[in-house]
Amino acid sequence: MDTASLGGILLALVGILAGLLLEGGHIGQILQPTAAMIVFGGTLGAVMLQFPLRTVLAACRRLVRIFFHGKDSGEATLQQIVRFANKARRSGIVSLDQDLSTIEDPFLRQAVMLAVDGTEPAELRRIMELEMDNHTEIEEKIPAVFESAGGFAPTIGILGAVMGLIQVMQHLDHIDEVGKGIAVAFVATIYGVASANLFFLPVAGKLKHRIHEEQFVRHMMLEGIVSILEGMNPRILEVKLESFLTSPRAKGKEESKPA
Structure with a gap:
Protein backbone atom coordinates (compact mmCIF):
# COMPACT_ATOMS: atom_id res chain seq x y z
CA MET A 1 0.00 0.00 0.00
CA ILE A 30 -21.61 20.19 2.94
CA LEU A 31 -23.42 16.90 2.38
CA GLN A 32 -25.71 17.76 -0.52
CA PRO A 33 -26.59 14.84 -2.84
CA THR A 34 -27.99 17.17 -5.49
CA ALA A 35 -24.78 19.19 -5.67
CA ALA A 36 -22.73 15.99 -5.86
CA MET A 37 -24.93 14.70 -8.68
CA ILE A 38 -24.47 17.90 -10.68
CA VAL A 39 -20.70 18.14 -10.21
CA PHE A 40 -19.64 14.52 -10.55
CA GLY A 41 -22.25 13.60 -13.17
CA GLY A 42 -21.42 16.66 -15.24
CA THR A 43 -17.68 16.09 -14.92
CA LEU A 44 -17.96 12.43 -15.93
CA GLY A 45 -20.12 13.36 -18.92
CA ALA A 46 -17.64 16.00 -20.09
CA VAL A 47 -14.72 13.58 -19.74
CA MET A 48 -16.58 10.88 -21.68
CA LEU A 49 -17.27 13.41 -24.42
CA GLN A 50 -13.57 14.28 -24.66
CA PHE A 51 -12.08 10.77 -24.46
CA PRO A 52 -13.06 7.38 -25.90
CA LEU A 53 -14.92 5.14 -23.45
CA ARG A 54 -12.05 2.64 -23.53
CA THR A 55 -9.64 5.30 -22.29
CA VAL A 56 -12.00 6.43 -19.53
CA LEU A 57 -12.46 2.85 -18.31
CA ALA A 58 -8.70 2.25 -18.44
CA ALA A 59 -8.19 5.37 -16.30
CA CYS A 60 -10.70 4.10 -13.74
CA ARG A 61 -8.92 0.75 -13.55
CA ARG A 62 -5.61 2.52 -12.97
CA LEU A 63 -6.93 4.14 -9.79
CA VAL A 64 -5.93 1.08 -7.78
CA ARG A 65 -2.28 1.85 -8.56
CA ILE A 66 -2.60 5.11 -6.66
CA PHE A 67 -2.98 3.23 -3.38
CA PHE A 68 -1.28 -0.09 -4.13
CA HIS A 69 2.08 -0.30 -5.83
CA GLY A 70 4.79 -2.96 -5.88
CA LYS A 71 7.87 -1.17 -4.62
CA ASP A 72 10.11 -4.19 -5.21
CA SER A 73 8.93 -4.92 -8.76
CA GLY A 74 12.06 -3.41 -10.30
CA GLU A 75 14.40 -5.38 -8.04
CA ALA A 76 12.47 -8.60 -8.67
CA THR A 77 12.67 -8.02 -12.42
CA LEU A 78 16.42 -7.41 -12.17
CA GLN A 79 16.96 -10.69 -10.34
CA GLN A 80 14.80 -12.52 -12.86
CA ILE A 81 16.89 -11.18 -15.76
CA VAL A 82 20.11 -12.15 -13.98
CA ARG A 83 18.77 -15.71 -13.59
CA PHE A 84 18.02 -15.75 -17.30
CA ALA A 85 21.57 -14.58 -17.99
CA ASN A 86 23.07 -17.37 -15.89
CA LYS A 87 20.89 -19.97 -17.54
CA ALA A 88 21.65 -18.67 -21.04
CA ARG A 89 25.37 -18.70 -20.23
CA ARG A 90 25.21 -22.36 -19.16
CA SER A 91 22.69 -23.81 -21.61
CA GLY A 92 22.34 -21.26 -24.40
CA ILE A 93 19.71 -18.62 -25.11
CA VAL A 94 17.29 -21.24 -26.50
CA SER A 95 16.99 -22.76 -23.01
CA LEU A 96 14.97 -19.69 -21.95
CA ASP A 97 12.07 -20.99 -24.03
CA GLN A 98 11.11 -23.13 -21.02
CA ASP A 99 10.73 -20.00 -18.88
CA LEU A 100 8.38 -18.08 -21.18
CA SER A 101 5.28 -19.38 -19.42
CA THR A 102 6.58 -18.14 -16.05
CA ILE A 103 7.12 -14.53 -17.19
CA GLU A 104 4.18 -12.40 -16.11
CA ASP A 105 5.18 -9.10 -17.72
CA PRO A 106 4.08 -9.06 -21.40
CA PHE A 107 6.92 -6.76 -22.45
CA LEU A 108 9.62 -8.97 -20.92
CA ARG A 109 7.96 -12.11 -22.29
CA GLN A 110 7.97 -10.68 -25.80
CA ALA A 111 11.60 -9.62 -25.53
CA VAL A 112 12.68 -13.08 -24.31
CA MET A 113 10.62 -14.76 -27.03
CA LEU A 114 12.33 -12.70 -29.73
CA ALA A 115 15.71 -13.53 -28.20
CA VAL A 116 14.92 -17.26 -28.16
CA ASP A 117 13.80 -17.05 -31.80
CA GLY A 118 17.27 -15.86 -32.77
CA THR A 119 16.59 -12.16 -33.35
CA GLU A 120 19.73 -10.08 -33.69
CA PRO A 121 20.38 -7.68 -30.77
CA ALA A 122 20.03 -4.55 -32.90
CA GLU A 123 16.79 -5.75 -34.46
CA LEU A 124 15.40 -6.83 -31.09
CA ARG A 125 16.19 -3.41 -29.65
CA ARG A 126 14.47 -1.70 -32.59
CA ILE A 127 11.32 -3.82 -32.28
CA MET A 128 11.01 -3.43 -28.53
CA GLU A 129 11.72 0.32 -28.61
CA LEU A 130 8.86 0.66 -31.08
CA GLU A 131 6.70 -1.34 -28.68
CA MET A 132 7.71 0.97 -25.83
CA ASP A 133 6.86 4.05 -27.87
CA ASN A 134 3.40 2.70 -28.67
CA HIS A 135 2.84 1.69 -25.07
CA THR A 136 3.93 5.12 -23.84
CA GLU A 137 1.59 6.91 -26.23
CA ILE A 138 -1.35 4.92 -24.87
CA GLU A 139 -0.35 5.31 -21.22
CA GLU A 140 0.07 9.07 -21.46
CA LYS A 141 -3.66 9.38 -22.16
CA ILE A 142 -4.51 7.95 -18.72
CA PRO A 143 -3.33 10.92 -16.61
CA ALA A 144 -4.87 13.26 -19.19
CA VAL A 145 -8.31 11.91 -18.25
CA PHE A 146 -7.90 13.03 -14.64
CA GLU A 147 -6.31 16.32 -15.67
CA SER A 148 -9.36 17.06 -17.79
CA ALA A 149 -11.67 16.11 -14.93
CA GLY A 150 -9.71 18.50 -12.72
CA GLY A 151 -10.33 21.25 -15.25
CA PHE A 152 -14.04 20.56 -15.73
CA ALA A 153 -15.05 20.01 -12.08
CA PRO A 154 -14.62 23.61 -10.76
CA THR A 155 -16.51 25.08 -13.73
CA ILE A 156 -19.35 22.61 -13.34
CA GLY A 157 -19.34 23.41 -9.63
CA ILE A 158 -19.95 27.05 -10.50
CA LEU A 159 -22.73 25.95 -12.86
CA GLY A 160 -24.33 24.04 -9.97
CA ALA A 161 -24.05 27.10 -7.73
CA VAL A 162 -25.74 29.30 -10.33
CA MET A 163 -28.54 26.76 -10.74
CA GLY A 164 -29.01 26.79 -6.97
CA LEU A 165 -29.11 30.59 -6.89
CA ILE A 166 -31.77 30.60 -9.61
CA GLN A 167 -33.95 28.43 -7.38
CA VAL A 168 -33.29 30.74 -4.43
CA MET A 169 -34.24 33.86 -6.39
CA GLN A 170 -37.57 32.32 -7.27
CA HIS A 171 -38.50 32.17 -3.58
CA LEU A 172 -37.52 35.62 -2.35
CA ASP A 173 -40.91 35.92 -0.68
CA HIS A 174 -39.58 33.57 2.02
CA ILE A 175 -36.68 35.76 3.09
CA ASP A 176 -35.80 33.53 6.03
CA GLU A 177 -34.94 30.72 3.66
CA VAL A 178 -32.84 32.80 1.27
CA GLY A 179 -29.63 32.70 3.32
CA LYS A 180 -29.91 28.97 3.84
CA GLY A 181 -30.61 28.43 0.14
CA ILE A 182 -27.56 30.45 -0.92
CA ALA A 183 -25.36 28.44 1.42
CA VAL A 184 -26.64 25.20 -0.08
CA ALA A 185 -26.11 26.52 -3.61
CA PHE A 186 -22.42 27.17 -3.01
CA VAL A 187 -21.84 23.59 -1.87
CA ALA A 188 -21.60 22.64 -5.55
CA THR A 189 -18.66 25.03 -5.92
CA ILE A 190 -16.98 23.39 -2.94
CA TYR A 191 -17.43 19.95 -4.51
CA GLY A 192 -16.01 21.11 -7.83
CA VAL A 193 -12.95 22.90 -6.44
CA ALA A 194 -12.24 20.27 -3.78
CA SER A 195 -12.54 17.28 -6.12
CA ALA A 196 -10.26 18.94 -8.67
CA ASN A 197 -7.51 19.99 -6.26
CA LEU A 198 -7.71 17.16 -3.73
CA PHE A 199 -8.33 14.23 -6.07
CA PHE A 200 -8.35 14.61 -9.85
CA LEU A 201 -5.17 16.68 -10.32
CA PRO A 202 -3.13 14.86 -7.62
CA VAL A 203 -4.19 11.51 -9.09
CA ALA A 204 -3.01 12.64 -12.53
CA GLY A 205 0.36 13.61 -11.07
CA LYS A 206 0.77 10.32 -9.22
CA LEU A 207 -0.17 8.31 -12.31
CA LYS A 208 2.46 10.16 -14.32
CA HIS A 209 5.00 9.14 -11.69
CA ARG A 210 3.85 5.51 -11.79
CA ILE A 211 3.99 5.43 -15.59
CA HIS A 212 7.50 6.89 -15.54
CA GLU A 213 8.60 4.14 -13.14
CA GLU A 214 7.08 1.43 -15.37
CA GLN A 215 8.79 2.86 -18.44
CA PHE A 216 12.06 2.88 -16.54
CA VAL A 217 11.69 -0.81 -15.67
CA ARG A 218 10.93 -1.63 -19.31
CA HIS A 219 14.13 0.12 -20.36
CA MET A 220 15.94 -2.10 -17.87
CA MET A 221 14.25 -5.21 -19.28
CA LEU A 222 15.25 -4.34 -22.82
CA GLU A 223 18.83 -3.55 -21.89
CA GLY A 224 19.06 -6.79 -19.93
CA ILE A 225 17.80 -9.07 -22.71
CA VAL A 226 19.96 -7.36 -25.35
CA SER A 227 23.00 -7.74 -23.08
CA ILE A 228 22.24 -11.45 -22.64
CA LEU A 229 22.13 -11.84 -26.42
CA GLU A 230 25.46 -10.06 -26.66
CA GLY A 231 26.97 -12.53 -24.19
CA MET A 232 27.60 -10.18 -21.28
CA ASN A 233 28.82 -11.77 -18.05
CA PRO A 234 25.88 -12.15 -15.60
CA ARG A 235 27.75 -10.38 -12.80
CA ILE A 236 28.58 -7.43 -15.01
CA LEU A 237 25.01 -7.45 -16.26
CA GLU A 238 23.67 -7.24 -12.71
CA VAL A 239 25.87 -4.23 -11.94
CA LYS A 240 24.77 -2.60 -15.17
CA LEU A 241 21.07 -3.10 -14.48
CA GLU A 242 21.36 -1.91 -10.90
CA SER A 243 22.19 1.53 -12.26
CA PHE A 244 18.64 1.68 -13.64
CA LEU A 245 17.25 1.34 -10.12
CA THR A 246 19.71 3.61 -8.33
CA SER A 247 20.33 6.41 -10.84
CA PRO A 248 17.12 7.56 -12.56
CA ARG A 249 18.95 10.52 -14.09
CA ALA A 250 21.21 8.17 -16.00
CA LYS A 251 18.32 7.08 -18.18
CA GLY A 252 17.41 10.63 -19.02
CA LYS A 253 20.96 11.31 -20.13
CA GLU A 254 21.05 8.10 -22.14
CA GLU A 255 17.78 8.93 -23.91
CA SER A 256 19.02 12.40 -24.79
CA LYS A 257 21.94 11.03 -26.77
CA PRO A 258 21.46 11.05 -30.56
CA ALA A 259 20.72 7.67 -32.09
Whole structure:
Protein backbone atom coordinates (compact mmCIF):
# COMPACT_ATOMS: atom_id res chain seq x y z
CA MET A 1 0.00 0.00 0.00
CA ASP A 2 1.20 3.49 -0.87
CA THR A 3 1.05 5.26 2.48
CA ALA A 4 1.75 8.64 0.87
CA SER A 5 -1.39 8.49 -1.28
CA LEU A 6 -3.65 7.21 1.47
CA GLY A 7 -2.15 9.51 4.10
CA GLY A 8 -2.37 12.51 1.77
CA ILE A 9 -6.09 12.08 1.15
CA LEU A 10 -6.84 11.47 4.81
CA LEU A 11 -4.75 14.46 5.90
CA ALA A 12 -6.48 16.76 3.42
CA LEU A 13 -9.96 15.62 4.46
CA VAL A 14 -9.20 15.79 8.16
CA GLY A 15 -7.69 19.27 7.82
CA ILE A 16 -10.67 20.66 5.90
CA LEU A 17 -13.32 19.04 8.08
CA ALA A 18 -11.50 20.04 11.27
CA GLY A 19 -11.40 23.63 10.06
CA LEU A 20 -15.12 23.51 9.33
CA LEU A 21 -15.91 22.18 12.81
CA LEU A 22 -13.66 24.73 14.50
CA GLU A 23 -15.55 27.51 12.76
CA GLY A 24 -18.79 26.24 14.26
CA GLY A 25 -20.06 24.40 11.21
CA HIS A 26 -21.11 20.79 10.87
CA ILE A 27 -20.54 18.12 8.25
CA GLY A 28 -24.19 18.07 7.26
CA GLN A 29 -23.78 21.54 5.75
CA ILE A 30 -21.61 20.19 2.94
CA LEU A 31 -23.42 16.90 2.38
CA GLN A 32 -25.71 17.76 -0.52
CA PRO A 33 -26.59 14.84 -2.84
CA THR A 34 -27.99 17.17 -5.49
CA ALA A 35 -24.78 19.19 -5.67
CA ALA A 36 -22.73 15.99 -5.86
CA MET A 37 -24.93 14.70 -8.68
CA ILE A 38 -24.47 17.90 -10.68
CA VAL A 39 -20.70 18.14 -10.21
CA PHE A 40 -19.64 14.52 -10.55
CA GLY A 41 -22.25 13.60 -13.17
CA GLY A 42 -21.42 16.66 -15.24
CA THR A 43 -17.68 16.09 -14.92
CA LEU A 44 -17.96 12.43 -15.93
CA GLY A 45 -20.12 13.36 -18.92
CA ALA A 46 -17.64 16.00 -20.09
CA VAL A 47 -14.72 13.58 -19.74
CA MET A 48 -16.58 10.88 -21.68
CA LEU A 49 -17.27 13.41 -24.42
CA GLN A 50 -13.57 14.28 -24.66
CA PHE A 51 -12.08 10.77 -24.46
CA PRO A 52 -13.06 7.38 -25.90
CA LEU A 53 -14.92 5.14 -23.45
CA ARG A 54 -12.05 2.64 -23.53
CA THR A 55 -9.64 5.30 -22.29
CA VAL A 56 -12.00 6.43 -19.53
CA LEU A 57 -12.46 2.85 -18.31
CA ALA A 58 -8.70 2.25 -18.44
CA ALA A 59 -8.19 5.37 -16.30
CA CYS A 60 -10.70 4.10 -13.74
CA ARG A 61 -8.92 0.75 -13.55
CA ARG A 62 -5.61 2.52 -12.97
CA LEU A 63 -6.93 4.14 -9.79
CA VAL A 64 -5.93 1.08 -7.78
CA ARG A 65 -2.28 1.85 -8.56
CA ILE A 66 -2.60 5.11 -6.66
CA PHE A 67 -2.98 3.23 -3.38
CA PHE A 68 -1.28 -0.09 -4.13
CA HIS A 69 2.08 -0.30 -5.83
CA GLY A 70 4.79 -2.96 -5.88
CA LYS A 71 7.87 -1.17 -4.62
CA ASP A 72 10.11 -4.19 -5.21
CA SER A 73 8.93 -4.92 -8.76
CA GLY A 74 12.06 -3.41 -10.30
CA GLU A 75 14.40 -5.38 -8.04
CA ALA A 76 12.47 -8.60 -8.67
CA THR A 77 12.67 -8.02 -12.42
CA LEU A 78 16.42 -7.41 -12.17
CA GLN A 79 16.96 -10.69 -10.34
CA GLN A 80 14.80 -12.52 -12.86
CA ILE A 81 16.89 -11.18 -15.76
CA VAL A 82 20.11 -12.15 -13.98
CA ARG A 83 18.77 -15.71 -13.59
CA PHE A 84 18.02 -15.75 -17.30
CA ALA A 85 21.57 -14.58 -17.99
CA ASN A 86 23.07 -17.37 -15.89
CA LYS A 87 20.89 -19.97 -17.54
CA ALA A 88 21.65 -18.67 -21.04
CA ARG A 89 25.37 -18.70 -20.23
CA ARG A 90 25.21 -22.36 -19.16
CA SER A 91 22.69 -23.81 -21.61
CA GLY A 92 22.34 -21.26 -24.40
CA ILE A 93 19.71 -18.62 -25.11
CA VAL A 94 17.29 -21.24 -26.50
CA SER A 95 16.99 -22.76 -23.01
CA LEU A 96 14.97 -19.69 -21.95
CA ASP A 97 12.07 -20.99 -24.03
CA GLN A 98 11.11 -23.13 -21.02
CA ASP A 99 10.73 -20.00 -18.88
CA LEU A 100 8.38 -18.08 -21.18
CA SER A 101 5.28 -19.38 -19.42
CA THR A 102 6.58 -18.14 -16.05
CA ILE A 103 7.12 -14.53 -17.19
CA GLU A 104 4.18 -12.40 -16.11
CA ASP A 105 5.18 -9.10 -17.72
CA PRO A 106 4.08 -9.06 -21.40
CA PHE A 107 6.92 -6.76 -22.45
CA LEU A 108 9.62 -8.97 -20.92
CA ARG A 109 7.96 -12.11 -22.29
CA GLN A 110 7.97 -10.68 -25.80
CA ALA A 111 11.60 -9.62 -25.53
CA VAL A 112 12.68 -13.08 -24.31
CA MET A 113 10.62 -14.76 -27.03
CA LEU A 114 12.33 -12.70 -29.73
CA ALA A 115 15.71 -13.53 -28.20
CA VAL A 116 14.92 -17.26 -28.16
CA ASP A 117 13.80 -17.05 -31.80
CA GLY A 118 17.27 -15.86 -32.77
CA THR A 119 16.59 -12.16 -33.35
CA GLU A 120 19.73 -10.08 -33.69
CA PRO A 121 20.38 -7.68 -30.77
CA ALA A 122 20.03 -4.55 -32.90
CA GLU A 123 16.79 -5.75 -34.46
CA LEU A 124 15.40 -6.83 -31.09
CA ARG A 125 16.19 -3.41 -29.65
CA ARG A 126 14.47 -1.70 -32.59
CA ILE A 127 11.32 -3.82 -32.28
CA MET A 128 11.01 -3.43 -28.53
CA GLU A 129 11.72 0.32 -28.61
CA LEU A 130 8.86 0.66 -31.08
CA GLU A 131 6.70 -1.34 -28.68
CA MET A 132 7.71 0.97 -25.83
CA ASP A 133 6.86 4.05 -27.87
CA ASN A 134 3.40 2.70 -28.67
CA HIS A 135 2.84 1.69 -25.07
CA THR A 136 3.93 5.12 -23.84
CA GLU A 137 1.59 6.91 -26.23
CA ILE A 138 -1.35 4.92 -24.87
CA GLU A 139 -0.35 5.31 -21.22
CA GLU A 140 0.07 9.07 -21.46
CA LYS A 141 -3.66 9.38 -22.16
CA ILE A 142 -4.51 7.95 -18.72
CA PRO A 143 -3.33 10.92 -16.61
CA ALA A 144 -4.87 13.26 -19.19
CA VAL A 145 -8.31 11.91 -18.25
CA PHE A 146 -7.90 13.03 -14.64
CA GLU A 147 -6.31 16.32 -15.67
CA SER A 148 -9.36 17.06 -17.79
CA ALA A 149 -11.67 16.11 -14.93
CA GLY A 150 -9.71 18.50 -12.72
CA GLY A 151 -10.33 21.25 -15.25
CA PHE A 152 -14.04 20.56 -15.73
CA ALA A 153 -15.05 20.01 -12.08
CA PRO A 154 -14.62 23.61 -10.76
CA THR A 155 -16.51 25.08 -13.73
CA ILE A 156 -19.35 22.61 -13.34
CA GLY A 157 -19.34 23.41 -9.63
CA ILE A 158 -19.95 27.05 -10.50
CA LEU A 159 -22.73 25.95 -12.86
CA GLY A 160 -24.33 24.04 -9.97
CA ALA A 161 -24.05 27.10 -7.73
CA VAL A 162 -25.74 29.30 -10.33
CA MET A 163 -28.54 26.76 -10.74
CA GLY A 164 -29.01 26.79 -6.97
CA LEU A 165 -29.11 30.59 -6.89
CA ILE A 166 -31.77 30.60 -9.61
CA GLN A 167 -33.95 28.43 -7.38
CA VAL A 168 -33.29 30.74 -4.43
CA MET A 169 -34.24 33.86 -6.39
CA GLN A 170 -37.57 32.32 -7.27
CA HIS A 171 -38.50 32.17 -3.58
CA LEU A 172 -37.52 35.62 -2.35
CA ASP A 173 -40.91 35.92 -0.68
CA HIS A 174 -39.58 33.57 2.02
CA ILE A 175 -36.68 35.76 3.09
CA ASP A 176 -35.80 33.53 6.03
CA GLU A 177 -34.94 30.72 3.66
CA VAL A 178 -32.84 32.80 1.27
CA GLY A 179 -29.63 32.70 3.32
CA LYS A 180 -29.91 28.97 3.84
CA GLY A 181 -30.61 28.43 0.14
CA ILE A 182 -27.56 30.45 -0.92
CA ALA A 183 -25.36 28.44 1.42
CA VAL A 184 -26.64 25.20 -0.08
CA ALA A 185 -26.11 26.52 -3.61
CA PHE A 186 -22.42 27.17 -3.01
CA VAL A 187 -21.84 23.59 -1.87
CA ALA A 188 -21.60 22.64 -5.55
CA THR A 189 -18.66 25.03 -5.92
CA ILE A 190 -16.98 23.39 -2.94
CA TYR A 191 -17.43 19.95 -4.51
CA GLY A 192 -16.01 21.11 -7.83
CA VAL A 193 -12.95 22.90 -6.44
CA ALA A 194 -12.24 20.27 -3.78
CA SER A 195 -12.54 17.28 -6.12
CA ALA A 196 -10.26 18.94 -8.67
CA ASN A 197 -7.51 19.99 -6.26
CA LEU A 198 -7.71 17.16 -3.73
CA PHE A 199 -8.33 14.23 -6.07
CA PHE A 200 -8.35 14.61 -9.85
CA LEU A 201 -5.17 16.68 -10.32
CA PRO A 202 -3.13 14.86 -7.62
CA VAL A 203 -4.19 11.51 -9.09
CA ALA A 204 -3.01 12.64 -12.53
CA GLY A 205 0.36 13.61 -11.07
CA LYS A 206 0.77 10.32 -9.22
CA LEU A 207 -0.17 8.31 -12.31
CA LYS A 208 2.46 10.16 -14.32
CA HIS A 209 5.00 9.14 -11.69
CA ARG A 210 3.85 5.51 -11.79
CA ILE A 211 3.99 5.43 -15.59
CA HIS A 212 7.50 6.89 -15.54
CA GLU A 213 8.60 4.14 -13.14
CA GLU A 214 7.08 1.43 -15.37
CA GLN A 215 8.79 2.86 -18.44
CA PHE A 216 12.06 2.88 -16.54
CA VAL A 217 11.69 -0.81 -15.67
CA ARG A 218 10.93 -1.63 -19.31
CA HIS A 219 14.13 0.12 -20.36
CA MET A 220 15.94 -2.10 -17.87
CA MET A 221 14.25 -5.21 -19.28
CA LEU A 222 15.25 -4.34 -22.82
CA GLU A 223 18.83 -3.55 -21.89
CA GLY A 224 19.06 -6.79 -19.93
CA ILE A 225 17.80 -9.07 -22.71
CA VAL A 226 19.96 -7.36 -25.35
CA SER A 227 23.00 -7.74 -23.08
CA ILE A 228 22.24 -11.45 -22.64
CA LEU A 229 22.13 -11.84 -26.42
CA GLU A 230 25.46 -10.06 -26.66
CA GLY A 231 26.97 -12.53 -24.19
CA MET A 232 27.60 -10.18 -21.28
CA ASN A 233 28.82 -11.77 -18.05
CA PRO A 234 25.88 -12.15 -15.60
CA ARG A 235 27.75 -10.38 -12.80
CA ILE A 236 28.58 -7.43 -15.01
CA LEU A 237 25.01 -7.45 -16.26
CA GLU A 238 23.67 -7.24 -12.71
CA VAL A 239 25.87 -4.23 -11.94
CA LYS A 240 24.77 -2.60 -15.17
CA LEU A 241 21.07 -3.10 -14.48
CA GLU A 242 21.36 -1.91 -10.90
CA SER A 243 22.19 1.53 -12.26
CA PHE A 244 18.64 1.68 -13.64
CA LEU A 245 17.25 1.34 -10.12
CA THR A 246 19.71 3.61 -8.33
CA SER A 247 20.33 6.41 -10.84
CA PRO A 248 17.12 7.56 -12.56
CA ARG A 249 18.95 10.52 -14.09
CA ALA A 250 21.21 8.17 -16.00
CA LYS A 251 18.32 7.08 -18.18
CA GLY A 252 17.41 10.63 -19.02
CA LYS A 253 20.96 11.31 -20.13
CA GLU A 254 21.05 8.10 -22.14
CA GLU A 255 17.78 8.93 -23.91
CA SER A 256 19.02 12.40 -24.79
CA LYS A 257 21.94 11.03 -26.77
CA PRO A 258 21.46 11.05 -30.56
CA ALA A 259 20.72 7.67 -32.09
